[in-house]
Amino acid sequence: MGMKPVIVDAARTPFGKREGWISGLHAAQLLGLAQRGVLDRLDLDPELVEQVIGGCVTPAGEQYGNITRTAWMYAGLPPATGATTIDAQCSTALQSVHLVAGQIALGTLEVGMACGVELMSRVPLTAKTGFGVGTPRPADWNIDMPDQYTAADRIARHRGFTRADLDAFGVRSQQRARVAWDEGRFHRQLIAVTVPGADGDTVVDRDQGLRDTSIDALAGLRTVKQDGLHTAGTSSQISDGASAAVLMAADRARELGLAPRARLLAQCVIGGDTTYMLDGPVAAAQRLLDRTGMTVGDIDLFEVNEAFAAVPMSFARVHGVDPDKLNVNGGAIALGHPAGATGIRLLATAVDELERRDAQIAMIAICASAATTCVILERL
Template structure:
């Protein structure tokens, strides 16, 4: 069975305590789950399985949020639903898992999705009463926090504070230009927030920036290099993708938008932690026989500016092909949903440019997800 991506879409991303912070997480994900089906006109009864992600399953996001959202949206109860946590790569891993289920013939139609309402369920240790922290007392591995890792990458690659600030400004400028040109409109699912009759359509994280202004921001870590202007934003948002077997898409008269040529999930070292996209790209390139020069567009999640900058430096990527519409620094990073945002953006951008091949990579504290897709 050959899996194909039929559609990928997302809600707008709201900033912390912003436009979407009053929407329950189950309602927000439901907008994306139902929305991606409505956009294509596929009967929800055709869906066999739903796999989605949430990095912080606490409070309203607890208890298989994917299933809760699916039921609350009035979608068929017969679909199997699973919630996963692959940290920042969660939504992309959901896509990869659904594709794998289709490839082995277990599923004909599947929905991948993800949500994070970080205003109400911030990223935090998942501590249970009397159970302590996630790591046992005997833990001896030397692991670092993500801020330290990001700064270590910058030092390793020779990036100065000024270099990072320039990348942060670039993200804001490119995202603003993309919104102005309407490049995101085609994959946005509007959300009506409580107390309002006006649908939210636009990302809230964009802000006026300048090198002078960025230079005045204090670093996240004392003595470090990254600031709020060169780090991904705390955000609220959801996303979803519809995948099918090639045969089922043909039978339903549905036009696929892309197919996955190769995918991988790898663990990273503990010293640099977030630099996984560099090695993950080598794996998917090797599996396809492609080279960097064969890739038309690159999306490397902007967890911190040093991550895509490191990727570009090591692989010799043309900056004009990397995160061409900005990234998480400007648009936001609801951790469980970001992977499909990158997917939706790159598919639309390939279509707009009449190009074919894209590579998407997302670093995470535990692993890196990476795939190469081809526009159909």
């Protein structure tokens, strides 16, 4: 018997810069803090969590194996809870939410957790290939799969964006994130992290990636690719961070006295055109609009991951999205992009902002190599 899944809470650690404030922690420590932190926020008995599905984009070295369970156990949480780790590239955390919601809808479980982690300082994104075990693609593979920087530049040229257009978006992301932090808009979603050090513990309760910048400063940066368009100022930051969300069957949440914050109205994962690779949010959004009968005008907020400036810019141009509804608190260009954790950061930001504005509907989209995860969310 199926049940109606609801999101009870979504939270994250601060996002640290590469080699920054939280880079000294092990991935299992950081993810465990997020897992336990979201439970503590709800005063929820961990024994009630039947399964936790989490993700990591580079499950190698310190992140190898079932990092979801390793973190859960390290945090002292009940060993009877089932744990699964996935890699869905940059949409990993959001896809974890989809999978937990699906299991609740099927009646497989009543209380679940989705989560994700990436310490890119300690385990850089790699091709995840081993030695002496062959290659992941057949020798006659001839499909054009550009690197992400090339794909981002292709999108920009395809949509007619100039270097100046991209730089303006990069500055806007930083400015909006600064305002959001100054006004305390991220406080609700943050789980503070205590980092031990030789001179005592340090409490990290703020994202590290924000920086003062200007159009002139960004214009002076070199492009990542020769004769390209994107720079470090218009690309997502390499970051460390973890996130977690608790989902329940609506009836179970009611029994436990917990007020649901949101529910998923529609969701999809699509493959993208490999030529442009990262432009999948455009098609994914259209699929959900067609499926629900909704229009862009029905949606109050859009969170489209800023893997590169051209990605949300392309999305907004094709769908006619009001810039004042898109990434209103900045995005990965300013806040950072720990790949396995970002999806729930987008979710938490959307829910928080809907509540702040007393609005109802948000769309979240995140490109993930040649695939995209997209969701329409309703505040409850």
